[in-house]
Amino acid sequence: MQDTSHNLNNKRIAILSPVAWRTPPRAYGAWETVASNITEGLVARGWKNVTLFATKDSITNARLIGWIEKGYEEDKSQVPPVSTCLHISKMMEMAGEFDLIHNNFDYLPLTYLRLIKTPMLTTIHGFSEPDILRVYHEHKDSYYVSISDSDRDPGLPYLATVYNGIDLSNLTFREKTGGKLVHYGRIHNDKGTHLAIEIAKKCGMDLIIAGIIQDQKYFDELIRPHLNQSSIQYVGPVNQAQRDALLEEAYAVIHLNLIPERFGLVMAESMAAGVPVIAMDLGSCREVIADKQTGFLVKSVDEAVEAVGKIDQIDRKKCRKRVEENFTIDKMVENYEKVYAEIFRREAQKK
Amino acid sequence: MQDTSHNLNNKRIAILSPVAWRTPPRAYGAWETVASNITEGLVARGWKNVTLFATKDSITNARLIGWIEKGYEEDKSQVPPVSTCLHISKMMEMAGEFDLIHNNFDYLPLTYLRLIKTPMLTTIHGFSEPDILRVYHEHKDSYYVSISDSDRDPGLPYLATVYNGIDLSNLTFREKTGGKLVHYGRIHNDKGTHLAIEIAKKCGMDLIIAGIIQDQKYFDELIRPHLNQSSIQYVGPVNQAQRDALLEEAYAVIHLNLIPERFGLVMAESMAAGVPVIAMDLGSCREVIADKQTGFLVKSVDEAVEAVGKIDQIDRKKCRKRVEENFTIDKMVENYEKVYAEIFRREAQKK
Numbered sequence: 001m002q003d004t005s006h007n008l009n010n011k012r013i014a015i016l017s018p019v020a021w022r023t024p025p026r027a028y029g030a031w032e033t034v035a036s037n038i039t040e041g042l043v044a045r046g047w048k049n050v051t052l053f054a055t056k057d058s059i060t061n062a063r064l065i066g067w068i069e070k071g072y073e074e075d076k077s078q079v080p081p082v083s084t085c086l087h088i089s090k091m092m093e094m095a096g097e098f099d100l101i102h103n104n105f106d107y108l109p110l111t112y113l114r115l116i117k118t119p120m121l122t123t124i125h126g127f128s129e130p131d132i133l134r135v136y137h138e139h140k141d142s143y144y145v146s147i148s149d150s151d152r153d154p155g156l157p158y159l160a161t162v163y164n165g166i167d168l169s170n171l172t173f174r175e176k177t178g179g180k181l182v183h184y185g186r187i188h189n190d191k192g193t194h195l196a197i198e199i200a201k202k203c204g205m206d207l208i209i210a211g212i213i214q215d216q217k218y219f220d221e222l223i224r225p226h227l228n229q230s231s232i233q234y235v236g237p238v239n240q241a242q243r244d245a246l247l248e249e250a251y252a253v254i255h256l257n258l259i260p261e262r263f264g265l266v267m268a269e270s271m272a273a274g275v276p277v278i279a280m281d282l283g284s285c286r287e288v289i290a291d292k293q294t295g296f297l298v299k300s301v302d303e304a305v306e307a308v309g310k311i312d313q314i315d316r317k318k319c320r321k322r323v324e325e326n327f328t329i330d331k332m333v334e335n336y337e338k339v340y341a342e343i344f345r346r347e348a349q350k351k
Numbered sequence: 352m353q354d355t356s357h358n359l360n361n362k363r364i365a366i367l368s369p370v371a372w373r374t375p376p377r378a379y380g381a382w383e384t385v386a387s388n389i390t391e392g393l394v395a396r397g398w399k400n401v402t403l404f405a406t407k408d409s410i411t412n413a414r415l416i417g418w419i420e421k422g423y424e425e426d427k428s429q430v431p432p433v434s435t436c437l438h439i440s441k442m443m444e445m446a447g448e449f450d451l452i453h454n455n456f457d458y459l460p461l462t463y464l465r466l467i468k469t470p471m472l473t474t475i476h477g478f479s480e481p482d483i484l485r486v487y488h489e490h491k492d493s494y495y496v497s498i499s500d501s502d503r504d505p506g507l508p509y510l511a512t513v514y515n516g517i518d519l520s521n522l523t524f525r526e527k528t529g530g531k532l533v534h535y536g537r538i539h540n541d542k543g544t545h546l547a548i549e550i551a552k553k554c555g556m557d558l559i560i561a562g563i564i565q566d567q568k569y570f571d572e573l574i575r576p577h578l579n580q581s582s583i584q585y586v587g588p589v590n591q592a593q594r595d596a597l598l599e600e601a602y603a604v605i606h607l608n609l610i611p612e613r614f615g616l617v618m619a620e621s622m623a624a625g626v627p628v629i630a631m632d633l634g635s636c637r638e639v640i641a642d643k644q645t646g647f648l649v650k651s652v653d654e655a656v657e658a659v660g661k662i663d664q665i666d667r668k669k670c671r672k673r674v675e676e677n678f679t680i681d682k683m684v685e686n687y688e689k690v691y692a693e694i695f696r697r698e699a700q701k702k
Contacts, residue, residue: 079482081432082458086486089462107433111440115466131430135437 008341012049014098014118015039015062018105019087020080021071023054027237028186028212029071030265031125034164035104036060041165041333051098053091065094084108092116100340107135113142119347121145121339123162126262127153143343145336148284151262159339163287164263165332166323170240171272173320174248181308182250182275184210184238185266187219192256192280194222195301197232199254199278202305207254209234210246247273252295252311255279256304264288271295272323274316278307288327294319359692363400365449365469366390366413369456370438371431372422374405378588379537379563380422381616382476385515386455387411392516392684402449404442416445435459443467451691458486464493470698472496472690474513477613478504494694496687499635502613510690514638515614516683517674521591522598522623524671529600532659533626535561535589536606536617538570543607543631545573546652548583550605550629553656558605560585561597598624603646603662606630607655615639622646623674625667629658639678645670 015038021029024036032054039052043061050062056069067090072078088109095101095116103109103122113120121143127133136144136156146152146161181203183196193209200207209232213219226232238246247253253270260283261267267277267288277295279285289295294314296307325331366389372380375387383405390403394412401413407420418441423429439460446452446467454460454473464471472494478484487495487507497503497512532554534547544560551558560583564570577583589597598604604621611634612618618628618639628646630636640646645665647658676682 077482079480082480082482082485085459085462086489089465090489093465108436111436112463112466114440114444115463129430129433131428131433134433138437138441 008337008344009045009047010049011047011099011340011344012097013042013047013051013340014091014094014101015042015050015052016088016091016101016103016105016109017052017054017058019055019066019068019071019083020073021055022074023052023058023060025071027239029073031104032071033265034123034125037165037167037329038102038104038333038336041329042336045330045333045337053087065091088112100343102336102340107132110135110139110142113139119143119343121159121343123147124151124153124156126151143339145339147263148261148287150260150284150287159342160335162332162335162339163327164265164268165327165329166265166268166272167329168272168323170244171247171269172244173272173274173316175274175316177311177316178247178249178251178275180206180208180249180251181254182208182210182246182252182270183254184208184243184246185255186214187211187223187234188214189218189222190257190259192258193218195256195258195304196254197223197226198301199256199304199308200232201226202301203308205251205308206231207233208246208249210236210238210243212237243269244273247275250275252308253277254304255285256298256301257282257285259283261285261288267295268323268327271319272327274319276311276314276316276319278304278311290318290322294322359688359695360396360398361400362398362450362691362695363448364393364398364402364691365442365445365452366393366401366403367439367442367452367454367456367460368403368405368409370406370417370419370422370434371424372406373425374403374409374411376422378590380424382455383422384616385474385476388516388518388680389453389455389684389687392680393687396681396684396688404438416442439463451694453687453691458483461486461490461493464490470494470694472510472694474498475502475504475507477502494690496690498614499612499638501611501635501638510693511686513683513686513690514678515616515619516678516680517616517619517623518591518680519623519674521595522620523595524623524625524667525599526625526667528662528667529598529602529626531557531559531600531602532605533559533561533597533601533603533621534605535559535594535597537565538562538574538585539565540569540573541608541610543609544569546607546609546655547605548574548577549652550607550655550659551583552577553652554659556602556659557582558584559597559600561587561589561594563588594620595624598626601626603659604628605655606636607649607652608633608636610634612636612639618646619674619678622670623678625670627662627665627667627670629655629662641669641673645673 017023017035023032052060056066072080092112095118101120123145281297291297298304368374368386374383403411407417423431443463446469452471474496632648642648649655
């Protein structure tokens, strides 16, 4: 066993991150965050040959290789598909130097797969459009991981679900309850920011909203008219330190997503800080939240208002513990190690 | 010499067409038109192993291979980048079966090039955005053809300029002059449709406009207000038979492009029908039109109005002759044969 593990740690792993943002991102950038966490987690667990393929300004304890100076979301002179195909193809040209490619950058890398010999694991962080399934279905002989049991395409052979892990060092657990409702993440109809406002008003509680505005029209029409300097505030995007301060003020995090959540980093982060989450029972929410233990799964604004009244029943230590046991970077990487081992076992059988 | 030519005709050629439209397109689809003309032209000149990679509903006398049922512009359920990368990558997986790939589908195919052994010639039909040059510059060791001397990037090594060839069988030469001004092609500010209207009004002549509306706002604001059922008419997109009928009515074709023309099929088609062209002296226009011989190169609306007054000085037979000598499919394919031969010569030297 020791020997196998030792050999596994020596395998040459390429982690392919997106190039929309720096890895790790300065603020928003969910896939880059996960790619960074996997990379740093592997290094922390003793993997010796890990290479991160990301923008050239990325930061890592692994080897960094990149061709794109900055994320295309941070440098609007770039045409995103151009940066994307250059980044991916130049990584593929180096495929022979690796034992495994771990793709965190959507469907395009799969289209190079039959031209290289290195096996590839794709973590499907999301199906941006149903039509991208055409590419996945064309490559059913490849390896896939889902980020929740709920976010699976029935036509694809998955090796496992590996939940995203979060960096607990940036999330201070506090037993003391804050006094406000908090809603943060992307400001978009999908995330139900307008429902958080409705809930705060019905409860007569203050609400702090944070995050990048992903749909300006939605923000201008449904959010901005409700903002003021006191009870309903929007504070813009938050970095990790600001997020920690934000969660200190939180009585509960309101997360009434209107489309199925794929994983839900916000929920895990909130619980890590000891903050219960009231979430719509859609998609992966019931996998992340333990209903009535670390928050409440609801089906409507009224149920959410009712749940706010029951927040004092939640033991904040249980919130933190659920994350420590299921959603840490170390746990995620441990699970990926099992997946990698399974891929190497299957690849060895092919030979 | 005969032997070399015989060997050349036996080479296995893959013509990669776009999958935006059927090849050949039903109406609009400039790159698909050229890809079709190259394919059919090679077959007509005795090439025995030509394969067209295009949508599955495409029509060819060569072998047809495709994976995309219909062009993504004709089937809006498709996400264009998905169809694009599937089409290209599946062609690349078959690269070993060909001696040469002739890419007519933009920059993405280049990113697969270092993973295959077959040489590739790319005809650059246009630089949709300056940023796509990053991909071309990354692959300066590949082979390029420009479609006019003016449409060249100074940083790229071109083997030749090969002008587009058009199918003369669909363009009836008529010595008799029509009575109207004609403007056709994409209805877009770049093509100066609004200037054609201005010229017609200043000349007191009727104008027929035809073509697909590529910018609806432009059409609604700058074109539609001037339309009526008599002097300024818009007749929609035209197929080949309708185009032939349209040119029969033409006294001259007005083509006051506002950005450099890359090649300008419309100018060649018009001249083939014997119709002189009044064109903006930008980009390739002076390569296609022989100034004062087959039309007039102008720099303004006023110069164009003046040119309309001199159209009777143009010998319509010279218009036709210029096309027959320079812009036929046979001439284009003959030029491509020379380029192919040069590529095979260079590839043989590498071995």
